[in-house]
Amino acid sequence: MPSPIRREITGFSNPTVKYLRSLRDKKHRKREAVFLAEGLRLLTDARECGHVPQMLVMATGRDPHPLIGALETAVAEAGGEVIVTSPDILSKITGKDNPQSVAGVFSEFDTSLASLDRGASKIWLVAQALRDPGNLGTMLRTGDAVGAGGLILIDDCADPFSVEAVRASMGAVFTQKIARANWDEFLPWLRGGNGQLVAASLRDAVPYRGAPYAAPCFVMVGNESQGLPETYEMACDLRVTMPMRGRADSLNAAVAAAVLAYEVLDGLEGERPLRT
Amino acid sequence: MPSPIRREITGFSNPTVKYLRSLRDKKHRKREAVFLAEGLRLLTDARECGHVPQMLVMATGRDPHPLIGALETAVAEAGGEVIVTSPDILSKITGKDNPQSVAGVFSEFDTSLASLDRGASKIWLVAQALRDPGNLGTMLRTGDAVGAGGLILIDDCADPFSVEAVRASMGAVFTQKIARANWDEFLPWLRGGNGQLVAASLRDAVPYRGAPYAAPCFVMVGNESQGLPETYEMACDLRVTMPMRGRADSLNAAVAAAVLAYEVLDGLEGERPLRT
Incomplete structure (x- = not known):
């Protein structure tokens, strides 16, 4: 099993943060053919339905949770990226005052x-x-x-x-x-x-x-x-x-x-x- | 029948505009014991249910409508105030990009x-x-x-x-x-x-x-x-x-x-x- 490699992001002006924030905009979502979902329960539901994010974003400073560990492992196994950042930056990404502890970037589905x-x-x-x-x-x-x-x-x-x-x-x-x-x-x-x-x-x-x-x-x-x-x-x-x-x-x-x-x-x- | 007296407001910094905008905030609504409602259909429903606004705000530059006339008359009869202002200012009051043509300030109801x-x-x-x-x-x-x-x-x-x-x-x-x-x-x-x-x-x-x-x-x-x-x-x-x-x-x-x-x-x- 590949060990998850975490990338830490501390700055609001980091290009990945800009990329993630841009996904709140329909035009950018469409161009990238991805979307953003947040919350441990939601991401766990997704994983159990076979949807693993390309990129997992986790907030620092929270207690470890076995479901977050399971998500990290799934993302690493699928060749995705794991990002660790501050709650403030995660909040800026999701646009929510009380951010969830995790968010993920998912490939859009076939909608034909x-x-x-x-x-x-x-x-x-x-x-x-x-x-x-x-x-x-x-x-x-x-x-x-x-x-x-x-x-x-x-x-x-x-x-x-x-x-x-x-x-x-x-x-x-x-x-x-x-x-x-x-x-x-x-x-x-x-x-x-x-x-x-x-x-x-x-x-x-x-x-x-x-x-x-x-x-x-x-x-x-x-x-x-x-x-x-x-x-x-x-x-x-x-x-x-x-x-x-x-x-x-x-x-x-x-x-x-x-x-x-x-x-x-x-x-x-x-x-x-x-x-x- | 009293003839409606319209007061025209042209500036964003007018105190009445500030008052109206403040009603989007719960604290101010509670203190004043009033609330804001918008839209011709909604205000007409209100009138037909016996609720006449203390203050009626109408946007300029729209075609006359008999239901707006009926609202104006009802407000004037009840001793309320009729304000005429620009669509931009009305939009700022209601916080909506495509503002309705009218808004009204209503007394809060007894909620016991x-x-x-x-x-x-x-x-x-x-x-x-x-x-x-x-x-x-x-x-x-x-x-x-x-x-x-x-x-x-x-x-x-x-x-x-x-x-x-x-x-x-x-x-x-x-x-x-x-x-x-x-x-x-x-x-x-x-x-x-x-x-x-x-x-x-x-x-x-x-x-x-x-x-x-x-x-x-x-x-x-x-x-x-x-x-x-x-x-x-x-x-x-x-x-x-x-x-x-x-x-x-x-x-x-x-x-x-x-x-x-x-x-x-x-x-x-x-x-x-x-x-x-």
């Missing part, structure tokens, strides 16, 4: 539709033009919880590899497949195989509760302010509506996706106890 | 438990030590959607009157009652009347689906990282569990509240169509 195996899961989440990275991360987290296969990003969405999205995903960025496509690519791909496309809608919709969901079920939500374009809604196999008892006519996008996805999960699992 | 009429709604949402203002705002929005009476904030929560929470509530801050209390105040208040306290939990919990919910049902979620303290969970009348099919053992707090609240809504409304 072709990389998805639609038969692998009963549920897939689809986000159209979602602009809030927190919402995307939350959808990834929900997808993990309902056993979805992944999240498909349609049209111009926020970056799922942004620090905010990765943070909100609570590690689900490593367990969920992520694909990106325009609507004109997505629809033919969907129709090239099995798949029921479902959206929350007010147009000739049936109650979401107990609707005839079928696997693989693609649960789609639209942009935070505009919702889904009408043509997209009309291309759905099933339009469902959720009760709206108040003044508002819509839910937060990530909330709508979750309420719907849990209903789909229940519907697809068939039997459920009768209410007494 | 005593102000709640628990019989007024079948569902109430309860947040314990929730730190993310976006989550609080999203819970308010969900509460509006499920017809909840309001949101009760237990222990040290984020400020529901912060710009972020108000924005995420999409106007529900004006339709939902908001109360703040410590656990030691909340529990005796709850037990002083009807009310079923429900939390998502892993401890001796029953499936959330079809659980015996009873009105008024208080749906409680805990802090984003810690969850609910065990003693709080054990004080609940009903502990329910949601399927977790992936690696994660929890949902985003606002998502968990929503999935649970929609299930409670269905349960309390009784009849539902049999699945075919």
Whole structure:
């Protein structure tokens, strides 16, 4: 087993620090095809899912932890680099006041539709033009919880590899497949195989509760302010509506996706106890 | 009808601009007992719910809109002040790059438990030590959607009157009652009347689906990282569990509240169509 070689960085102006900080910017992430994730639990989840960072950044002055040791070993075995730096510099890298003890630089995944195996899961989440990275991360987290296969990003969405999205995903960025496509690519791909496309809608919709969901079920939500374009809604196999008892006519996008996805999960699992 | 008197502000250093900007800070909001809300739709919702701002701030250089006229009239009738300023200054006030055309300063509401009429709604949402203002705002929005009476904030929560929470509530801050209390105040208040306290939990919990919910049902979620303290969970009348099919053992707090609240809504409304 190769012994981890640590490189220590003490200066804010170090080129590696500049490189790491630049990864908070989408343009730089895209150019380098990497992204930044932080936190011992998240990096451990990643490792257990087979994702080892190219570069591991650890803060000095913390107690040793066996999980950090395991990460270091994995990175060294994979030929990656281990950086040790001050908590202040780590904080500057992640942009968080109370930084986690570790961060890692990961290679971006293949986000082509072709990389998805639609038969692998009963549920897939689809986000159209979602602009809030927190919402995307939350959808990834929900997808993990309902056993979805992944999240498909349609049209111009926020970056799922942004620090905010990765943070909100609570590690689900490593367990969920992520694909990106325009609507004109997505629809033919969907129709090239099995798949029921479902959206929350007010147009000739049936109650979401107990609707005839079928696997693989693609649960789609639209942009935070505009919702889904009408043509997209009309291309759905099933339009469902959720009760709206108040003044508002819509839910937060990530909330709508979750309420719907849990209903789909229940519907697809068939039997459920009768209410007494 | 009094004719609205507009005061024009052109300088960033104007004391009123400083006052308005200071309201983005919790300390100042608390001292003044006011909060800031922005957007024509939101302010119109507020007006229709009987909440008229003390001060209305409008950006110059936009087309006239009948709803803005209605707001101006309402503010003038209530003896409030109407400020006209540049889009740049409004942007500086709200801290948003693409500012809305209007913002308003509202008096804080009574947030005592005593102000709640628990019989007024079948569902109430309860947040314990929730730190993310976006989550609080999203819970308010969900509460509006499920017809909840309001949101009760237990222990040290984020400020529901912060710009972020108000924005995420999409106007529900004006339709939902908001109360703040410590656990030691909340529990005796709850037990002083009807009310079923429900939390998502892993401890001796029953499936959330079809659980015996009873009105008024208080749906409680805990802090984003810690969850609910065990003693709080054990004080609940009903502990329910949601399927977790992936690696994660929890949902985003606002998502968990929503999935649970929609299930409670269905349960309390009784009849539902049999699945075919």
